[in-house]
Amino acid sequence: MKKSINICSALFIAVSTSTLAANSDHDMSMYHDKNKISTYVEDTAKKVNTPEAKAMQHASYMEQKLNLTPAQKQQVYNLTLNKVKNTSTLKTKYNGDVKAAQPELNQVRTQYDTSIKSVLTPDQQTKWKQVLEDQKIKSREPAKLNEYDPTILDSQW
Numbered sequence: 462m463k464k465s466i467n468i469c470s471a472l473f474i475a476v477s478t479s480t481l482a483a484n485s486d487h488d489m490s491m492y493h494d495k496n497k498i499s500t501y502v503e504d505t506a507k508k509v510n511t512p513e514a515k516a517m518q519h520a521s522y523m524e525q526k527l528n529l530t531p532a533q534k535q536q537v538y539n540l541t542l543n544k545v546k547n548t549s550t551l552k553t554k555y556n557g558d559v560k561a562a563q564p565e566l567n568q569v570r571t572q573y574d575t576s577i578k579s580v581l582t583p584d585q586q587t588k589w590k591q592v593l594e595d596q597k598i599k600s601r602e603p604a605k606l607n608e609y610d611p612t613i614l615d616s617q618w
Contacts, residue, residue, distance in 0.1 A: 512549065516542035526592050527585045536580045544573040 520538040523529055529537065547569045555562040578586055 512542055512545040515545050523589070527581065527588050529585070533580055537577065540573060540576045540580070544569060 516538050519541045520529075520534050523537050524534045548566065551562045551565050551569070559566070577589075581589060
């Protein structure tokens with residue numbers, strides 16, 4: 462029995478390897494150049510981590526979840542951009558010490574939440590409250606690799 466399992470396993474590996482080698486049309490040399498890979502990762506991270514990119518991702522996320530109008534999306538973008546920049550300024554001011562910055566961070570967050578509520582209709586406010594509640598529940602679950610959550614802007618600090 463063990464002998465037949467070993468033979469089947471060896472046969473499967475041999476067939477899989479030969480199939481991959483035969484169907485390989487890609488230039489695999491780029492995967493062996495660590496400089497190219499790290500440069501790509503760094504460039505991608507810089508694009509995603511700009512305040513403008515974060516604000517656009519968040520505005521697009523809210524547009525998708527709440528069916529925002531173009532005017533509402535622009536307002537959400539502007540408010541989120543302001544929040545991200547203020548948070549970044551506080552991060553620099555307090556050298557990354559979140560505890561020391563907490564009172565001012567709370568003020569920025571409260572101002573942002575109030576401003577967002579003024580942009581949304583009552584129905585959208587209800588939906589947004591539910592989305593945030595769902596995110597709280599989801600954040601208690603184990604994190605999934607490569608999953609971006611634009612509702613949690615402060616966690617990137």
